[in-house]
Amino acid sequence: MILKGKALFAAATLMAAVGFLLFGYDQGVMSGVVANDRFDEWMGHPSSGLMGLIVAIYEIGCFAGALSTGRISDRLGRRKAIRLGCSILVIGSVLQTASINAPMMIVARIVTGVGNGMNTATIPVYQAELSPPKERGKHVAFSTTLLVVGIAIAYWLEYGLYFVHGDFAWRFPLAFQAVFGIALAIASFFLPESPRWLQAHGHEDECREVLARLWSDCDVKHPRCIEEWEEIRIGIELEQRENISSYRELFSKGKLNNRYRVLLGVGGQLIQQLGGINVISYYITIVFETFTSTKNAMLLTGIDGLVYIVGAITSIYTIDRLGRRKLMYGGLIGQALFLAIVGACQYLVGIGNIKAVPAMVVFIMAYNFTFGATWLSLAWLYPSEIFSTALRAKGNSMSTAANWLGNFIVAEIAPVMFDSIGYWTFLIFSFLNLVYLIPVFFYFPETKGKSLEDIELIFACREYQDDVLSMRSQAASCRSGAATTDRASVRYGIDDKKTAINSKDYYGEEEKLDGPNFKGFS
Template sequence: MDERFSIFPCPYINYSPYFSRNDIRSSKVPAYVHLLNPRRTWYNNRRIIILNAWIVLLLVTASNNGYDGTMMNGLQSLPQWKLSFNNPSGSMLGLLNAIQHIGSLGGYPFSPYLADGLGRRRTVFIGAVLMCMGTVVQTASQSVGMFIGARFLIGFGHSFAAAASPMLITEVSYPLYRGPLTSTYNALWQGGAIVAAWTTFGTFRIHNTWSWRIPSAFQGIPALVQVCLILFAPESPRWLIGKGRHEEALKTLAYYHADGDENDPLVQYEFNEIKNALEFDRTVAANVGWLSLIATPGNRRRLRIIVALAFFSQWSGNGLVSYYLNKVFDSIGITDPTIQLLINGILQIWNLTWALLGAALCDRAGRRPLFLVSTAGMAIFFTLQTVCSAQFAIHGSTAAAHAVIAFIFLFYASYDIAFSPLITSYAVEVLPFALRAKGFMVYNISLSLSLIFNQYVNPVALDAIQWKYYIVYCCWIVFEWVYLYLFVVETKNRTLEETAALFDGEEATQHIQGDTAALDNQRDDLSEEKEKD
């Protein structure tokens, strides 16, 4: 056995720049921290830099979805787009917005079979190819039907890329950076939103159909980059081990996590823990097939949380601004398209800033506190937005209209610190490998259903009852806070396998960690004795 795995103090533990010895003994830090080489970081290690570059390629999948939502928001303020498609409103406008998510809904049932059968990389590639094809048709659209069909195809392709990308990110990341990187995935929805907002603002003054065709064409750029590069990215070590390709998995872990050293303590720790977790899923938890999603109390608990998060992420009042900002502005007397597009562009930069802050804090503050603070802030600021909207509608107060804009920004700051970064990362990390693709498909379907409902109901309700519709969301957000307080489990400072085992009890944790915990305790005891001497 390698001497670095003996019960004597690990050579790395006394030199860690991240944590103190007391932190290492507590639950404040990851259990594997004593195995980290402090000289191997994201900014000075060439292999980790390359790995993170591949992860950036996967992160742009979320940007595509963010681009779409904000692009459609911007197009609704363009007279040229309205003229091209006969001034859509009501249910037709809802269909134009919702059709991409309907397309995603059609693709999600196939995504786990592709992700588990062909691998994460190839699934992303297939999705990116379909999105490129859809973007070409969308840009060339000559009718409403052609535009709707193109958006359906984009959504269908996005379902594959969106299913596989976050799983590959979380399964291949260097463990110390897994939480923030996976959380950055959904945070970069705002990155695409920024590009879309300012693209539509820039093309607003083009007095022909290119004012909306150019933003449509730009939507395909992230997918095109993925088509060219994704097959060169590393495959998930978890998927490789699940397929019996242990040697390839070990080489991948060693290459990116330890400069190619297959005997590195961290690599061996990860490799053995992954094997133990997969064995536990097959032999003890019986996590095979669709029924396993509801077969055990732990799996039912997982499903209950991820489905709720999917709906909460779109039913918190944010859907009003994400897809129908122009209608919100119209309701408070701001009708100038230039002003609408300018505020939209600034709002997306604001959103990205807060979302990235939330991603950075996920391992420091913890998932549960961020969710609770976020939801409480949304409840407060959305209620104030409702009051000010009512004041403008009843009394015509200009000050109230300006206050609505301020509270929209504050509402989104609250939303962004948890729901933008954490909903996707939390969903993939609480699911064990055997159920990850299937469970994540359920999450994505729930997300699409909530979006489709929003995009059909919101424009109709806003036309019918104006600001009074906001009261529904005020009540719902309070319910969200209570639900999250009761059911969300803290998952910080654990490996992917240990996080998933939280829901399966002590037996799962012991099986997955094997003898690691005992060795760690002995190592700490000997270290204490040495310090006393």
């Protein structure tokens, strides 16, 4: 049976979701492993510094894997890049499970990280290139919801194994990673390659066949399929004419403002990572242990994971309705508020006011709910939308690498901050969330509901926009038998001046034809 239409969209989203579930599981699994006494014995009773390295070195592997993926994904294709990432991750999982000392565990963590880094850089690109424009946010938000489910699975699995003695309690959770990796690799064989990658590499017939499966009952002559294909073809032809494909082009302004987009992609991921989420995620059990037993702390951590999931589910229904920018604002304001309250509560607990403990727990969970409903998905969705086809894999690999770099930085500095300045740690991250409102307001354009090719026009210079719209007009003329009259109507194949869509209605007030309506980079 050949998947097509909504079933194919759903299958692609589900595969991406498994990838993010694996990502989340990897993120959460070590919090319980490092607390296991048998693990501590096998690692030779490592110092806090060495234990921190065992945990954090994974992010360096992810950073390297993400950074290497751009060229690999462009050469091999999105699906083969995902399979390669899964293969490396499974090898790393086996090595972690079999580790007998700290050096072996460190190497295994790096290998696992490389595989996961490759997947986290490739999967959002694949999903964005297959998803329908008006539901792209919802599809990515569903996948990132599974990221939180993965974290919750790790927490609850380790909570159950807390009552099990012996090596099984820490080796099994590490081995279980391989199950998700194998499932993801197998799923990729049942799904088509990205139509944009196919078109860019000269596989025009295959591209049209995939579009026919996505947008019709496998009819390559369906008007919607033809329109989508022409839009993709025109965009790729112009990119190839401008010779846009190298890493050097990512850092040049040029006609497509690529440097601006890199700053947005990297900036969005750093905002997510330096907004306090990993201060909460990595050290939430430790924070809870300051006022309760290890058993109860793990239980509270598991409950917090469920709250996190509810927040993530919320984003599925809001991200395409409210748009990216509104969720960015709401997330930053809410995170700043809740971190400030958590910091105040920790101060009160520190001076002996135990009554502040319940409030501290509630607002930690409120922070995670807010993050799950906003920046969890936004930081992964936005970079996959804003780059051109020729540079999407490379640009997204850089933004994903920035995510892992930020992850590593927080993992390294958070323990030092907690030890030296205590509750001020939360207050500092609260302040940073308010600072991030400034670049979001001035520099992040809205992408809600637009095709990837239309998002391209938000950033492009006027000359490039005119070329694209002119070519679309010619293509529409061939389809309808008459030239379209308003260049903003081309996408809809309208050939009547009376029914033409006004440019302002098509682009909106903030996406004028002169490029980004933001200061500093246009």
